[in-house]
Amino acid sequence: MMKKFLKSMLVMTMTALTLTSVVGCSSEKSDKVKVAIVQPMTHTSLDQIRETIISELNSSEIEFEIVQENANGDTSTLSSLLEKARTEGADIVVPIATSTAQSAKTVFDTTSTPIVFAAVSDPAAAGLVGDDCANITGVSNNIPSAEIVKLISNFQPEYQKIGFLYTSSEVNSVSTINAAKAYCDENNIAYEEASISNLSELQTAVESLISKGVDALYTGNDNSIASAMSAYTDTAYAKGIPVYCGADSMVADGGFATIGVDYVQLGKQVADMVVKIAGGTKPSDLPYETLSEYAKFVNLQAADTLGLELTDEMTDGYTVLVEKDGTSHFGE
Numbered sequence: 448m449m450k451k452f453l454k455s456m457l458v459m460t461m462t463a464l465t466l467t468s469v470v471g472c473s474s475e476k477s478d479k480v481k482v483a484i485v486q487p488m489t490h491t492s493l494d495q496i497r498e499t500i501i502s503e504l505n506s507s508e509i510e511f512e513i514v515q516e517n518a519n520g521d522t523s524t525l526s527s528l529l530e531k532a533r534t535e536g537a538d539i540v541v542p543i544a545t546s547t548a549q550s551a552k553t554v555f556d557t558t559s560t561p562i563v564f565a566a567v568s569d570p571a572a573a574g575l576v577g578d579d580c581a582n583i584t585g586v587s588n589n590i591p592s593a594e595i596v597k598l599i600s601n602f603q604p605e606y607q608k609i610g611f612l613y614t615s616s617e618v619n620s621v622s623t624i625n626a627a628k629a630y631c632d633e634n635n636i637a638y639e640e641a642s643i644s645n646l647s648e649l650q651t652a653v654e655s656l657i658s659k660g661v662d663a664l665y666t667g668n669d670n671s672i673a674s675a676m677s678a679y680t681d682t683a684y685a686k687g688i689p690v691y692c693g694a695d696s697m698v699a700d701g702g703f704a705t706i707g708v709d710y711v712q713l714g715k716q717v718a719d720m721v722v723k724i725a726g727g728t729k730p731s732d733l734p735y736e737t738l739s740e741y742a743k744f745v746n747l748q749a750a751d752t753l754g755l756e757l758t759d760e761m762t763d764g765y766t767v768l769v770e771k772d773g774t775s776h777f778g779e
Contacts, residue, residue, distance in 0.1 A: 479512040483532035486543040490674035491696035499714025545619040568619035592630040610661030615642040623667030667693035676700035699777035709742035
């Protein structure tokens with residue numbers, strides 16, 4: 448009798464412990480989808496992409512746990528942050544900009560963790576498409592080179608030579624400029640080019656291009672130069688040379704005009720991909736996207752500083768991002 452009682456008590460105790468264990472695990476496990484958003488540095492375009500993605504994910508029907516990381520321009524820190532995301536079990540990784548996406552591919556190469564990149568100008572050149580990239584997709588911020596030349600022609604129909612400026616270590620920037628140069632070669636358009644390896648070379652590079660007789664300067668989706676627009680435009684505008692660029696945020700920070708990427712729209716497309724993947728869609732079933740429409744923005748304060756008289760025909764289709772008095776409509 449005593450043995451049966453003890454046996455019964457043992458079974459009840461083990462059952463209770465098992466239930467406690469299961470409940471304990473259930474209470475610790477989160478049903479939220481963990482998304483790690485990693486960016487290489489702080490500047491307006493990248494911040495705008497991040498904030499848009501966060502806003503869109505927070506408004507979706509899926510519950511997300513969002514982790515934000517910023518390498519603040521340090522390459523080694525960038526890799527460490529991605530390693531941290533992998534170690535902490537991110538369900539989806541969103542690397543912003545080409546360098547971050549390439550690092551993410553390296554860090555997550557032995558996993559099936561979905562990678563949804565944002566703002567990669569040339570995914571193929573960056574090694575983000577192909578047989579080894581089944582878990583990678585995203586949204587490109589590529590700009591057609593023909594549109595770059597049309598942009599300059601619209602405001603300076605009499606220009607003779609374009610100056611291309613870019614950061615040599617940024618694949619996205621190099622790709623954009625190479626495409627623009629190829630277009631110029633095919634259409635007998637004169638140009639000069641200058642590259643920098645770090646921002647300490649920026650002023651010298653701008654002055655060098657101006658000394659070679661360029662009438663206009665163009666920089667595409669270049670993260671380093673975008674973070675130093677005031678230094679760029681101060682040097683160029685002092686010589687009366689307009690600075691055209693590849694993003695609305697660069698115009699908001701002093702550039703003259705752009706036909707480029709609306710980073711709010713880009714962020715929305717990235718978030719939409721993340722939501723689809725969180726809902727069960729495989730990254731391999733979502734080819735990377737580009738934007739079908741390109742935003743047009745002009746900075747009237749910059750035009751005033753440069754002494755450019757803009758006609759209604761010139762500004763037709765363009766959104767005024769900065770008024771003559773410096774009032775900004777960026778983000779509205």
